[in-house]
Amino acid sequence: MCERRADVQGLSDLELYVYDAVASADTGGGAVGDTEIAEIAAAAGHGEDEVRRALDRLVSLNHLRSHSAGYTLGPHDWAP
Numbered sequence: 001m002c003e004r005r006a007d008v009q010g011l012s013d014l015e016l017y018v019y020d021a022v023a024s025a026d027t028g029g030g031a032v033g034d035t036e037i038a039e040i041a042a043a044a045g046h047g048e049d050e051v052r053r054a055l056d057r058l059v060s061l062n063h064l065r066s067h068s069a070g071y072t073l074g075p076h077d078w079a080p
Contacts, residue, residue, distance in 0.1 A: 011058075017044050018054040022064055022071050031070030 011019070021040045022032045032040070037055070041048045055071055058064040062074045 012054070014044060014046055014050060015054045015058060018051055019058055019063060022055075022058075023073055025070075026073045031067060031072050033070035036070070 018040060025032050025036060037048055037051050041051045055064065059066050064071050065074050
């Protein structure tokens with residue numbers, strides 16, 4: 001768990017919120033697409049552009065993956 005904490009220390013509150021939303025969707029076998037991005041933005045009190053920037057940053061850090069269906073979790077070595 002220490003490695004996991006080290007991975008997320010540099011993330012903003014919004015990025016952590018977005019990551020958790022993607023993790024919830026991914027656990028259920030889904031992905032976060034345009035509809036979910038709008039829902040995340042509304043729930044977080046941020047604009048869709050800010051959520052998309054957070055998603056892009058999480059992809060660049062290899063925490064998430066971007067697919068045609070949307071965003072899913074990236075590789076990880078910790079148990080859910």
